[in-house]
Amino acid sequence: MNGTRDVYDAIADPTRRKLLRLLADAEELPLNKLTVHFQMGRTAVSKHLTILKDAGLVTHRKVGRETRYRLNAAPLMEIEDWVSFYKKFWNERMLLLNQILQEEQE
Amino acid sequence: MNGTRDVYDAIADPTRRKLLRLLADAEELPLNKLTVHFQMGRTAVSKHLTILKDAGLVTHRKVGRETRYRLNAAPLMEIEDWVSFYKKFWNERMLLLNQILQEEQE
DNA sequence: TGAATATGACACCATTTGGTATCTTTTCGA
DNA sequence: TCGAAAAGATACCAAATGGTGTCATATTCA
Numbered sequence: 001m002n003g004t005r006d007v008y009d010a011i012a013d014p015t016r017r018k019l020l021r022l023l024a025d026a027e028e029l030p031l032n033k034l035t036v037h038f039q040m041g042r043t044a045v046s047k048h049l050t051i052l053k054d055a056g057l058v059t060h061r062k063v064g065r066e067t068r069y070r071l072n073a074a075p076l077m078e079i080e081d082w083v084s085f086y087k088k089f090w091n092e093r094m095l096l097l098n099q100i101l102q103e104e105q106e
Numbered sequence: 107m108n109g110t111r112d113v114y115d116a117i118a119d120p121t122r123r124k125l126l127r128l129l130a131d132a133e134e135l136p137l138n139k140l141t142v143h144f145q146m147g148r149t150a151v152s153k154h155l156t157i158l159k160d161a162g163l164v165t166h167r168k169v170g171r172e173t174r175y176r177l178n179a180a181p182l183m184e185i186e187d188w189v190s191f192y193k194k195f196w197n198e199r200m201l202l203l204n205q206i207l208q209e210e211q212e
Numbered sequence: 213t214g215a216a217t218a219t220g221a222c223a224c225c226a227t228t229t230g231g232t233a234t235c236t237t238t239t240c241g242a
Numbered sequence: 243t244c245g246a247a248a249a250g251a252t253a254c255c256a257a258a259t260g261g262t263g264t265c266a267t268a269t270t271c272a
Contacts, residue, residue, distance in 0.1 A: 083182055
């Protein structure tokens with residue numbers, strides 16, 4: 001099911017962010033190749049992939065006896081949109097910081 | 107305690123994102139003014155604010171009998187950094203989509 | 213002073229989360 | 243053809259999460 005899971009929720013877990021990164025670097029990877037990079041068992045990794053899939057961040061296809069996963073970054077646009085709203089605040093903060101530093105110099 | 111809580115984790119909850127937005131629009135707000143915007147009780151909102159505080163996304167100060175909360179957007183830069191890495195993927199996807207649409211037109 | 217307001221601090225509870233182990237099915241390859 | 247590899251499905255469990263209600267404390271103000 002797509003869009004079932006909140007994207008914010010999907011990326012909250014460090015394991016899932018690492019999975020996204022691995023898929024970003026490798027185009028397409030089966031579960032067992034992904035599992036190697038973690039200390040947890042195959043079932044746990046599979047669950048995390050299901051969550052990513054439910055958020056639309058990952059697609060999969062069966063090839064022989066393995067199911068290969070692929071990154072779909074599109075849903076991350078929502079995060080980008082959301083966070084961009086707050087840019088002005090940390091920019092304002094930067095301006096304030098610069099102002100303070102400048103005053104100290106004088 | 108600052109930096110105690112993962113920023114990704116802090117923004118995963120919709121209530122907490124709404125809190126950030128309310129603070130973004132209002133500069134400074136006490137707990138009771140914030141609580142009005144939610145269906146849950148005061149204690150629950152307070153807990154969410156503690157989580158935001160632990161992630162460094164919020165500061166607070168006591169004024170009389172109320173404690174006023176203020177947005178600190180700076181930690182969101184980490185999110186911005188993280189998500190910007192994936193921009194190229196949805197851009198590539200866009201390019202691919204445009205290509206397909208163009209082929210269909212011909 | 214005394215009531216009402218604002219909040220902190222707990223104790224408590226149901227549900228979700230993130231992991232495990234195990235069993236089954238499908239597929240590969242010697 | 244038969245054993246091993248890959249993964250799905252499921253049951254289970256401890257801990258975290260997101261709420262609640264209640265009591266205590268500090269502060270305002272009539």
